[in-house]
Amino acid sequence: LAELWRAIWVGKFTIIIISMVFAVASIFFALSKPNIYKASAILAPASSEGGAGGLGALAGQFGGLASMAGINLGGGGGVDKTALALEIIKSRSFVEAFIAKHELLVPLMASKDWDMQSDTLILDDELYDIADKKWVREVEAPKKPEPSSWEAYQEFSDLITVAQDKSTSMVNIDIEFYSPVLAKQWLVWLIKDINEFMRVQDQIEAKASIDYLTKQLDNIKVATMETVFYQLIEEQTKNMMLTMVKKEYALKTIDPAQVPDTKDKPKRALIVVLGTMLGGILSVLIVLIRYLSKRDK
Numbered sequence: 001l002a003e004l005w006r007a008i009w010v011g012k013f014t015i016i017i018i019s020m021v022f023a024v025a026s027i028f029f030a031l032s033k034p035n036i037y038k039a040s041a042i043l044a045p046a047s048s049e050g051g052a053g054g055l056g057a058l059a060g061q062f063g064g065l066a067s068m069a070g071i072n073l074g075g076g077g078g079v080d081k082t083a084l085a086l087e088i089i090k091s092r093s094f095v096e097a098f099i100a101k102h103e104l105l106v107p108l109m110a111s112k113d114w115d116m117q118s119d120t121l122i123l124d125d126e127l128y129d130i131a132d133k134k135w136v137r138e139v140e141a142p143k144k145p146e147p148s149s150w151e152a153y154q155e156f157s158d159l160i161t162v163a164q165d166k167s168t169s170m171v172n173i174d175i176e177f178y179s180p181v182l183a184k185q186w187l188v189w190l191i192k193d194i195n196e197f198m199r200v201q202d203q204i205e206a207k208a209s210i211d212y213l214t215k216q217l218d219n220i221k222v223a224t225m226e227t228v229f230y231q232l233i234e235e236q237t238k239n240m241m242l243t244m245v246k247k248e249y250a251l252k253t254i255d256p257a258q259v260p261d262t263k264d265k266p267k268r269a270l271i272v273v274l275g276t277m278l279g280g281i282l283s284v285l286i287v288l289i290r291y292l293s294k295r296d297k
Helices: 002-010 012-032 052-068 081-089 092-102 105-110 149-159 180-219 223-245 268-296
Strands: 037-045 111-115 120-123 160-164 171-177 251-255
Touching: 002 012, 002 268, 012 268, 037 180, 081 092, 081 160, 081 171, 081 180, 092 105, 092 149, 092 180, 105 111, 105 120, 105 149, 149 160, 149 171, 171 180, 180 223, 180 251
Parallel strands: none
Antiparallel strands: 037 171, 037 251, 111 120, 160 171
């Protein structure tokens, strides 16, 4: 240990110089990184009234008769709308449609920073020509100057975080971006669009079920089975009504998204500390290797 300490002491100026170089470099690196803001929202599963529960009761009550008539009422249970909605949010088809609907391709793929004073997004002129409104980025084939829907999907997926607490079923959705205003706006749009998507899908299914059951009534000869079908139609009508009146159909907002006041990252102080520590460790290793190599000679 005494020999190691002497070696370090002899090379103290080397250690100091290398550590200072790393410290200064890490400061410049930390300052060069743009601020990233995170907008967050807390959501709860919307209550599932009617629908699956009613169908489950009917299946239990009239399952035998329905089987005799060749009709499958299905089981209770149903699909967890919350889990389905969260998977749809992360799906490629939904994200691509979301980007196209709100025209997010340019701000998503060409932005590099945000001007706080003017509240404007700064675009990279090497990627997008604002004056001519066209993409000018240089890429190798088969890529094109204009980013593909797959590239946009991957970029957006890196910005969004979706998590559900299994114990409380609460859902947290975060979006990180250079602009705090856009991060909040995109999150509001995302929550609204996923609710609308789920609502429309269930509305289409309920209408198709009502049309099918109504048509099948003409072929029913047993009065008891007519009762089953009328109750099924009643349940599907309730579902249809819910799709009409509930705006927050799958996810109910508990804590809405707000414009974040402070940046989420980068952690500049941490970057500088880690950079300086890395420089110190490398400099000590260099000094010890030089000392040992000289001693062996």
